[in-house]
Amino acid sequence: MSGVLRLCESEMTDGQDNERDPLQPDVDQTLVDQAIEELPYRTAAYERLMQKYQRMIFGVCYRMLNNRADAEDICQDVMVKVFGTLQKFEGRSSFKTWLMKITSNTCLTHITKNKRRREIRTEWAEDPARDGTTMIDTSDHDVSALLSTIKPKEREVLTLRYLGDLSLQEIAEVCDISLSAAKMRLYRATEALNAQVKKHD
Numbered sequence: 001m002s003g004v005l006r007l008c009e010s011e012m013t014d015g016q017d018n019e020r021d022p023l024q025p026d027v028d029q030t031l032v033d034q035a036i037e038e039l040p041y042r043t044a045a046y047e048r049l050m051q052k053y054q055r056m057i058f059g060v061c062y063r064m065l066n067n068r069a070d071a072e073d074i075c076q077d078v079m080v081k082v083f084g085t086l087q088k089f090e091g092r093s094s095f096k097t098w099l100m101k102i103t104s105n106t107c108l109t110h111i112t113k114n115k116r117r118r119e120i121r122t123e124w125a126e127d128p129a130r131d132g133t134t135m136i137d138t139s140d141h142d143v144s145a146l147l148s149t150i151k152p153k154e155r156e157v158l159t160l161r162y163l164g165d166l167s168l169q170e171i172a173e174v175c176d177i178s179l180s181a182a183k184m185r186l187y188r189a190t191e192a193l194n195a196q197v198k199k200h201d
Contacts, residue, residue: 078106158186
């Protein structure tokens with residue numbers, strides 16, 4: 001496992017994804033099947049899966065958390081979770097959708113824990129929506145900073161859509177909501193982000 005955890009370190013870029021392979025679902029499923037047979041004693045197929053998606057995992061974490069160190073830590077947490085739960089993958093969705101759900105949920109859990117710690121530490125901070133607003137670069141429109149000003153679930157759906165490149169149906173599966181709810185959440189998230197862009201023009 002020590003070699004696996006190094007996959008998230010500094011050689012990764014924040015959010016650059018591999019080129020899409022038209023045979024991606026078949027390739028993924030072959031690697032998943034092989035990894036399930038091999039784990040936990042052999043990790044070759046598992047590591048190939050993680051190498052394929054490491055940039056996407058890190059990119060989603062970085063956009064949701066807006067902090068490189070936290071993103072690297074959570075990226076490693078995601079890989080550990082995949083290592084421990086891959087044998088439970090039943091193939092009801094694509095591996096990519098399953099992986100993005102783990103990544104998104106791990107980020108949201110981290111955000112919730114940090115929010116609670118801030119509320120305990122800082123009694124005067126009655127409005128969590130203010131967190132991160134001072135980090136906005138109004139001249140460059142830093143996307144990560146802007147995302148940090150909207151609600152976590154809105155940040156999640158935008159990240160999954162435009163960085164994770166998931167379809168609305170896949171987003172609905174990741175978020176455990178209906179397709180219509182996913183469409184509405186994406187619409188509201190887009191409106192919220194646009195409002196922040198206009199606010200800082």
